[in-house]
Every structure is written in C-alpha cells, then in structure tokens.
Amino acid sequence: MHIKKLIVYNFKSFYGKFEISLDEGINIIVGDNEQGKSTILEAINLCLTGFVGGRYFKAELSEHLFNVDIVNEYLSSLNTDNKKEPPSFLLELYLDDDSIPEFMGDDNSLKSGNVGLYYKVQFDERYKLEYENLVKHGEINSLPIEYYEVVRSSFARNYLTNRQVPLKSALIDSSEFRYRNGSDVYVNRIIKDLLDEKELVEISQAHRGMKDEFKNHDAIKRINEKISKSSRVTKKNVTISTDLNTQSAWESSLSAYVDSVPFSLIGKGEQCLIKTNLALSHSKTIESNLLLLEEPENHLSYSKLNVLLDGIIRGSKDRQVILCTHSSYVANKLSLKNLILLANKKTVRLSDLSEDTYDFFKKVAGYDTLRLVLCDKAILVEGDSDELIVQKAYSDVKGRLPINDSIDVISVGVSFLRWLEIAEKINKEVCVVTDSDGDLSALKKKYKKYLDDPKKYSNIKICFDEIIDKGSLIVSGKPFNYNTLEPKILKANGLQVMNQVFETNYQDEDDLRKFMKNSKTECALKIFNTSHKINIPEYILKAINDE
Known part of the structure; x- marks a missing residue:
C-alpha cells in the first residue's frame, strides 16, 4: 500500500488547491525555500497520525495552520456586506489499495470512487448562532478557532481513529528534536510500534512493579511519613510515588539509551541514523510502510550519509519513502528519476531522462545537479x-x-x-x-x-x-x-x-x-x-x- 496522491486545500503556505502525485518507493521533493516541501510531509503525517510538530493536533490547533491569505480574506470580509464563511483546510490522501472497501467512496474533493482518507478542520455548525452574534457585534478579529472541529474520515464516510488508519508513517526531521523526559518522542513511538501486544503488556507490568518497589522502599516510607506529618495543606494523607495512572504511563517515563548514553545526549547525526534505521527495520511492514524524511543530510558526515542513503535504498523495497532535501548528493544517489521539483506551488518531474543519465548522476553523485534545478x-x-x-x-x-x-x-x-x-x-x-x-x-x-x-x-x-x-x-x-x-x-x-x-x-x-x-x-x-x-x-x- 502506498500514497498515490496528496491534495491540500488552504493548509499553511498552500492557497486554494495543491496536488502532488507520488510513486511507490522513493520520492525526492526539492525546491527553493518557502515552497512548501516541509508542509507536504507535515500534511501527510497529520492526516495519518493526528499529530503536528510531535504534538496531538487538537491541542495545537491555531489559525496559523490555515493559509494566511485565506484567513485575511475572511477577516476583511466581516466588515463588508459580503461576509465570507469561516475558512477550512482539507488534507486528502489517495491510496492505491483496492482491498479495503471501508476506505473506498466518493467523499472526497474529486467526487469520484477512490480509496483514501481525509483530515479536515472546519467550522462547527453547532456554534453557528453564537458565532453570528459575535460577528454582528464586531467581536471577531482573528479566526474563531474555539468554534472549529476536526474531522478525520475515510472516503467511505467512516470516521477514523489512529488505530483504524491502514497506513502508518514515521516522520523523521533531523533539524528538529523533541524530547520527552530525555527521550525523543519519535524513537519512543517507533520502538513501541516494533513491539507486539504481549510485549507491551509485559513492559506495562514491569513498570507497575517499579512503582510498588519504589513505594515500599524503606527510605520512601520514611520520607512519606515525614511529608504526611508536616503537611498543612489538607487533612488527607500526602505522599510521593511514581505516576502510573494511565495505561501508557511507561511511554513518558522510559528513555532510550545508546551505549549507556541517553538518546538526547548523543550526536544529532547519530540520532537521525538510529531513527531512520529503526523505522526501516520495522517488523510490522504492512502497518508501517511510509517513511517521511526532512533533510536527511543534516548533521551527517559524508560516510554516515552514505550509510543512511544505502539503508533508504534497501528499505524502499518494502516501503514508500518521501523525503525533502537541498542536497544534490542525496538527489543523485537516490536517483533523479525519483525527483519532484516544487516551484510556484506546482510540481515538475524529471521523468523520461535516459537511463544512462540517471545512472551517471547516481554513480557520480558529486555533481551539484540541484543548482541547475533551483x-x-x-x-x-x-x-x-x-x-x-x-x-x-x-x-x-x-x-x-x-x-x-x-x-x-x-x-x-x-x-x-x-x-x-x-x-x-x-x-x-x-x-x-x-x-x-x-x-x-x-x-x-x-x-x-x-x-x-x-x-x-x-x-x-x-x-x-x-x-x-x-x-x-x-x-x-x-x-x-x-x-x-x-x-x-x-x-x-x-x-x-x-x-x-x-x-x-x-x-x-x-x-x-x-x-x-x-x-x-x-x-x-x-x-x-x-x-x-x-x-x-x-x-x-x-x-x-x-x-
């Protein structure tokens, strides 16, 4: 299964409709700064995971995720007789797999039978009366995000949770590192996805055992007795312990180590290598067959970059890989055949070059071909x-x-x-x-x-x-x-x-x-x-x- 097309409406830098076709295997997106390369990866990952910037999207909803021109047009219209409806943005992923009928339907912008899913952020009509009162009194100076809802659905009109999404993605951005209690959130997620249900239960049980051992330690008992006697906040008993109130509590407290060094303290190039190779070696191939890479060349030496690219080439036999780069070496090594040029919100492919030319630049990858492209x-x-x-x-x-x-x-x-x-x-x-x-x-x-x-x-x-x-x-x-x-x-x-x-x-x-x-x-x-x-x-x- 792979994504054959992404359609975006009014998301971030994309005004109106933007469409990009994607191939099975490797896709290399190149373009000048501010063309929307990173936004494409972000849109795909948001649609599949519900996360943006490593955080749950609903907690990060902001008017800045909408195209700024669309927002300005809407706000300007409120002072006129031709008031516009609150804008929305839409992300659609079209898949190539016809074996999942629960995702096949015409609930998409093309209005045709396709397999896929969409992620839409739109005004919630349940708040229409309150919203109209605010507009009438001129109290809206920014996008009324508090009245918006998030809808993720298949093209067959089935609302989706992360568990129901048939395509799993790993977004690896070596230019950004988000840590939770000293460990990278992407590493924790990838490692979790590598484990089966039995192993997840075993980790949770072992983690719970740590709480009991911590609580029953003689030093902790003495400290809790002292805290309880000294507390003036409440008449109830106050103690310290570890937090295990959720089933996934272990995820936020465990940290990955590399040769006994916390993951957050190793070199950024090594972090990128580890995250990419973890994603590529995923045992659940059917469920995790999309790798999104943002400028993989960052923080890597020439030799390490070659190791990474060789791993991507091998791993792309089972997975779709979509990456953004400014490196001619990366583009040449992974073959210009897979290159998609993004310019003025349109795409151009280096298709139909002679096989000899593809092969030449792949083998002599030092040529700075992207200088010509950009x-x-x-x-x-x-x-x-x-x-x-x-x-x-x-x-x-x-x-x-x-x-x-x-x-x-x-x-x-x-x-x-x-x-x-x-x-x-x-x-x-x-x-x-x-x-x-x-x-x-x-x-x-x-x-x-x-x-x-x-x-x-x-x-x-x-x-x-x-x-x-x-x-x-x-x-x-x-x-x-x-x-x-x-x-x-x-x-x-x-x-x-x-x-x-x-x-x-x-x-x-x-x-x-x-x-x-x-x-x-x-x-x-x-x-x-x-x-x-x-x-x-x-x-x-x-x-x-x-x-």
Whole structure:
C-alpha cells in the first residue's frame, strides 16, 4: 500500500488547491525555500497520525495552520456586506489499495470512487448562532478557532481513529528534536510500534512493579511519613510515588539509551541514523510502510550519509519513502528519476531522462545537479577557470555577480549533454559556454538538435567562438590548441595587458600561452581579481547578455 496522491486545500503556505502525485518507493521533493516541501510531509503525517510538530493536533490547533491569505480574506470580509464563511483546510490522501472497501467512496474533493482518507478542520455548525452574534457585534478579529472541529474520515464516510488508519508513517526531521523526559518522542513511538501486544503488556507490568518497589522502599516510607506529618495543606494523607495512572504511563517515563548514553545526549547525526534505521527495520511492514524524511543530510558526515542513503535504498523495497532535501548528493544517489521539483506551488518531474543519465548522476553523485534545478538561469562551463572568467565577465558587464540575479555558473566537466537533458525536462533557461577545440564540425554535431531547432529549444543557448585560430606552437610534442579559453583571452587583450594582469614579463606570446596553459586556475584568479580593463571574448558576452 502506498500514497498515490496528496491534495491540500488552504493548509499553511498552500492557497486554494495543491496536488502532488507520488510513486511507490522513493520520492525526492526539492525546491527553493518557502515552497512548501516541509508542509507536504507535515500534511501527510497529520492526516495519518493526528499529530503536528510531535504534538496531538487538537491541542495545537491555531489559525496559523490555515493559509494566511485565506484567513485575511475572511477577516476583511466581516466588515463588508459580503461576509465570507469561516475558512477550512482539507488534507486528502489517495491510496492505491483496492482491498479495503471501508476506505473506498466518493467523499472526497474529486467526487469520484477512490480509496483514501481525509483530515479536515472546519467550522462547527453547532456554534453557528453564537458565532453570528459575535460577528454582528464586531467581536471577531482573528479566526474563531474555539468554534472549529476536526474531522478525520475515510472516503467511505467512516470516521477514523489512529488505530483504524491502514497506513502508518514515521516522520523523521533531523533539524528538529523533541524530547520527552530525555527521550525523543519519535524513537519512543517507533520502538513501541516494533513491539507486539504481549510485549507491551509485559513492559506495562514491569513498570507497575517499579512503582510498588519504589513505594515500599524503606527510605520512601520514611520520607512519606515525614511529608504526611508536616503537611498543612489538607487533612488527607500526602505522599510521593511514581505516576502510573494511565495505561501508557511507561511511554513518558522510559528513555532510550545508546551505549549507556541517553538518546538526547548523543550526536544529532547519530540520532537521525538510529531513527531512520529503526523505522526501516520495522517488523510490522504492512502497518508501517511510509517513511517521511526532512533533510536527511543534516548533521551527517559524508560516510554516515552514505550509510543512511544505502539503508533508504534497501528499505524502499518494502516501503514508500518521501523525503525533502537541498542536497544534490542525496538527489543523485537516490536517483533523479525519483525527483519532484516544487516551484510556484506546482510540481515538475524529471521523468523520461535516459537511463544512462540517471545512472551517471547516481554513480557520480558529486555533481551539484540541484543548482541547475533551483536557479532561475544557468550558465554551464567546463571547469573552474571557465567559471571564474564567466563570473568576472558578468560582474564587469552587470556590476554584480550572476548569483545576485539568481543565475548560477556551474562547472560540469564534459557532461554538458546530460545537464541539457535535465534542462529540457524542466524548461530551464541554460547557456553553454564551451571551447571549439578547433573542430567546429564535431562541436556542431554534438549540439546539433539545439543549433538546428532554436525555436523548439528556445531555453537552451550554445555559445562558442566560430573563428578557428591557428599557429605553429608545439607543446610536449603536440600542436598547441589555440581554440580554448586562455588563448582566446590573450587574443582579445594582447601581450602587454596580460603581462600586467599576471605580473609577468613575457616577451613572446607563445611563452605566455604556455604559462596560461600550465597555470589555468591561477591565471583565472588573477583575471577575476584584476582592476585592469579586460576585453572578454564575444562568445562569452553572448551568454551573459542573453536575457
């Protein structure tokens, strides 16, 4: 069983309707800040558990859980003749399992037969008369939460408790840690779910035995006798003991330990690993088959992150995993095939990339692919020196660095076509700045579809110098390549200017060419930091001025 679709109405950052389709296995949600990634995880977990922020939702109900624009529209209308009804928010989960008829029905926003459940917070009509009196006297300045009710139901109109929900979730947020008596609430819950009914009874009985032993200890008897004699509060007997008034009292008093250290005191990275692996190793697979992860890369070293990701990959064979991340490494490692881009409250998938491209980024996971996904525009270059020169050129032309305009200059090695494949799918504006290496026919063949059909690929621009330069210089027994970035910059500026920039005194251009070839990054840094006027090759300016 897995969630195939989530529909949200007016919850937190989502105004009106938002819909996201989810796959079985791994789902990777990426997006800029404040796009609603965390809210998606929170909505799913709330619908399934009735908890928000680790607390029971009914105790946390606040107008801030409603979309702020919806609330403001409602409050503004109260001073007009066209008063709006108190707003509500709705969370719907559509499931793929047709074997649970008690969850199949048309009580959903699509009004069609589906399997699923919903969580709705709405105005309680039983308070309508009192509410109307308050509105009449102008006494409502905020959302009247006290008149609201929470409804959780299946699509078959069956009200639900947590026990009846067929899909159990574990939400693990390594950026937040909520402790209860020194132990993480999620760890306690996961451990509890690992146990069967007999084991839960055994723990409860053992815990009750601790109360009896505590109460009958000689020191406690003496202390209680003293308290009773000294008390002036009441004529009744006052004593101290342990609290076992509820069946689940042991949950709030037990603490998890790791190598004899309380869970709350171990490293946060280790906490994330333990919680994730506990959830993935859950014995009740049928009941606990959804793992929600918020930025799993937080607090983890490179090696520990790899351990975690390998565990997620193995565990996703039996469970659905939905995670949010800002890490390209996480996205690449778990496969871009599973990536969902969230932008402007809409979703875009990196579907239909070639299997070779998926596999490439999965195996060479260090490429910062999310920089391309999340920027407004990208300029792709081959290496570090190219990146520095393009940054310098942009700064000279625009008076600021490209990143200040949400334009990212990204070094991609020789894998331009793989990055362009991604850009095609998400319609990202991209400029490629590349060397011709003296072979225009090979370069034009490589980028043929983009060069031949610029209207179809209007978001992709290929920038290179169409002039082939030649010379007689031989380096290490091979003809020197006059058609790379460094000799093109020398050609645009001349020997005297470049000597001033590099603080060198070469008398011959070929000697300077060899110096620039052997010290690419050093020369690029000198150019980036120089106060001298530098002429930028035209093909680079073409990429910068292509708005």
